[in-house]
Amino acid sequence: MDDILKVENLEVVYNDVVLVLKGLSLACPRGRITALLGANGAGKSTTLKAISGLLETEDGEVTDGVVLYNDEPIQGLIPERIVKRGIFQVMEGRRIFEDLTVEENLRCGAFTRPRSEIAESMERVYAYFPRLKERSRQLAGYMSGGEQQMCAIGRAIMARPELLLLDEPSLGLAPLLVEEIFEIIKRFNQDEGVTILLVEQNARAALSVAERAYIMENGRVVMDGTADDLLHNPDVQEFYLGMGRTGDKKSYRDVKHYRRRKRWLG
Amino acid sequence: MEYYLQLIVNGLVVGSIYSLVALGFVIIYKATKVVNFAQGEMVMVGAYICFALTVQFNIPFIWAFLITLGFSVLLGLAIERMVLRPLIGEEHISVIMVTVGMSSVLKSLVQLCWGTQIKVYPQVLPTEPVMIAGLPVAPVYIAAFILSVILFAVFSVFFKYSRTGVAMRATAFDQQAAQSMGIGIKNIFAMSWCIACIVSAVGGVILGNINGINSHIGHLGLKVFPAVILGGLDSLLGAALGGLIIGVLENVCDGAARQFFNLGGFREVAAFIILVVILMIKPYGLFGTKEIERV
Numbered sequence: 379m380d381d382i383l384k385v386e387n388l389e390v391v392y393n394d395v396v397l398v399l400k401g402l403s404l405a406c407p408r409g410r411i412t413a414l415l416g417a418n419g420a421g422k423s424t425t426l427k428a429i430s431g432l433l434e435t436e437d438g439e440v441t442d443g444v445v446l447y448n449d450e451p452i453q454g455l456i457p458e459r460i461v462k463r464g465i466f467q468v469m470e471g472r473r474i475f476e477d478l479t480v481e482e483n484l485r486c487g488a489f490t491r492p493r494s495e496i497a498e499s500m501e502r503v504y505a506y507f508p509r510l511k512e513r514s515r516q517l518a519g520y521m522s523g524g525e526q527q528m529c530a531i532g533r534a535i536m537a538r539p540e541l542l543l544l545d546e547p548s549l550g551l552a553p554l555l556v557e558e559i560f561e562i563i564k565r566f567n568q569d570e571g572v573t574i575l576l577v578e579q580n581a582r583a584a585l586s587v588a589e590r591a592y593i594m595e596n597g598r599v600v601m602d603g604t605a606d607d608l609l610h611n612p613d614v615q616e617f618y619l620g621m622g623r624t625g626d627k628k629s630y631r632d633v634k635h636y637r638r639r640k641r642w643l644g
Numbered sequence: 645m646e647y648y649l650q651l652i653v654n655g656l657v658v659g660s661i662y663s664l665v666a667l668g669f670v671i672i673y674k675a676t677k678v679v680n681f682a683q684g685e686m687v688m689v690g691a692y693i694c695f696a697l698t699v700q701f702n703i704p705f706i707w708a709f710l711i712t713l714g715f716s717v718l719l720g721l722a723i724e725r726m727v728l729r730p731l732i733g734e735e736h737i738s739v740i741m742v743t744v745g746m747s748s749v750l751k752s753l754v755q756l757c758w759g760t761q762i763k764v765y766p767q768v769l770p771t772e773p774v775m776i777a778g779l780p781v782a783p784v785y786i787a788a789f790i791l792s793v794i795l796f797a798v799f800s801v802f803f804k805y806s807r808t809g810v811a812m813r814a815t816a817f818d819q820q821a822a823q824s825m826g827i828g829i830k831n832i833f834a835m836s837w838c839i840a841c842i843v844s845a846v847g848g849v850i851l852g853n854i855n856g857i858n859s860h861i862g863h864l865g866l867k868v869f870p871a872v873i874l875g876g877l878d879s880l881l882g883a884a885l886g887g888l889i890i891g892v893l894e895n896v897c898d899g900a901a902r903q904f905f906n907l908g909g910f911r912e913v914a915a916f917i918i919l920v921v922i923l924m925i926k927p928y929g930l931f932g933t934k935e936i937e938r939v
Contacts, residue, residue, distance in 0.1 A: 461826030467824050475814045489825050
């Protein structure tokens with residue numbers, strides 16, 4: 379299959395001492411949604427930042443491995459270059475410019491695009507998120523969390539990326555809203571043919587839209603496969619979807635839990 | 645009464661210069677969170693460059709003025725590239741200390757080149773006062789005020805509508821998020837220093853035309869602190885109003901002190917007394933952002 383993004387044996391060190399990614403490899407097939415799942419601190423966000431170049435501002439450094447985008451190495455490039463090549467990251471926690479209006483926020487998303495297409499892109503965003511249109515002149519900081527997430531994704535749509543990196547779009551949103559956001563992500567992928575790499579804690583939501591998924595623990599990939607395979611894998615069901623082996627809720631009395639989980643931590 | 649009206653008019657003119665310099669200060673603070681103690685020295689450099697071009701090189705004033713603006717752009721770029729870029733990622737306090745050092749360096753350089761004596765600009769505008777509402781006002785005052793207003797209008801439009809202006813505001817709010825949008829924050833930083841140098845130089849040239857210049861002109865940079873703190877450190881509108889208010893207040897206070905207590909020189913301290921009062925009752929200033937809290 380044609381992979382738009384290939385990450386091979388990536389190693390990332392923070393502050394010259396903390397080894398966060400320990401030889402991570404993954405691939406994103408063109409035009410598909412790939413999910414990257416894992417617990418807190420597994421290194422999911424770091425992976426995205428290593429791809430988008432934002433690592434540099436956090437004192438992180440890629441010490442080994444390659445990131446191939448359209449078969450060209452892009453690790454070590456500055457973020458502006460990477461955005462210009464068509465990779466756009468929606469950062470965790472929305473990161474809206476609160477004292478700008480919604481419309482100005484969207485304009486910032488199109489910073490690297492020609493001015494002539496801004497009006498059309500804006501219409502496109504408003505078609506996906508009619509609620510943003512109502513609030514286009516409002517300060518983004520006063521919107522609800524869901525609307526802010528819409529605005530953050532709207533900025534990405536403005537940038538017309540080839541590869542979209544989404545970091546926890548479900549963070550802090552009500553379940554219904556999560557569903558709505560994921561539907562729009564799916565539609566965006568289908569309508570525009572954008573490849574998406576989706577980082578999520580909400581494994582169920584992510585697996586419902588993704589075709590392939592990788593599961594990370596402690597800086598490396600411990601399992602990967604099609605979304606369907608993973609959804610039916612007993613370990614995934616137990617540790618990520620919160621079901622016991624028989625399908626009922628997991629109980630802490632199950633002592634074997636620790637031994638099986640340890641294998642993943644290895 | 646006429647005495648006070650005259651004081652207010654003078655205050656507005658001086659205030660409009662404060663506003664200009666405050667504008668430069670606020671732009672740097674907004675984009676880079678650096679408190680620039682060298683702002684006054686940037687005013688001084690602009691004033692001396694224009695002086696040198698008109699008097700020493702006999703270039704017509706209008707051209708000298710334009711060349712000064714061009715030079716300010718270069719100065720801004722040089723300061724950003726050589727002094728501040730190596731400090732990206734360092735503590736804010738180190739950067740601030742560097743601007744303190746830079747102010748001494750700029751001041752010494754100017755004294756080295758032009759000495760410490762007062763220099764007088766050639767007369768550009770007619771000296772015949774114009775009557776406004778029964779008060780005689782020097783044309784240079786009117787020109788100063790109008791020029792400040794125009795510059796403010798230009799920059800307000802720039803920050804509201806231009807792509808770069810909006811990107812500068814975005815960078816001011818969240819540098820990393822701005823970077824994730826492909827905004828080159830190094831360019832943005834350079835740009836804000838350029839703008840700050842330009843508005844300061846314009847302030848310096850106006851000041852030179854009114855009073856002549858000497859190497860103490862840099863003290864103006866200190867007067868700008870009350871103005872920006874009154875307006876709120878990160879608000880353009882605040883810088884404009886803060887500058888005007890401080891200008892008027894210090895003139896009126898000075899006049900009143902002279903009239904009632906027979907005290908001279910109150911002008912020099914009035915602004916700082918106001919500063920202390922503001923900090924006690926309204927530390928965010930009139931228009932400063934507090935932080936949006938969603939409820």
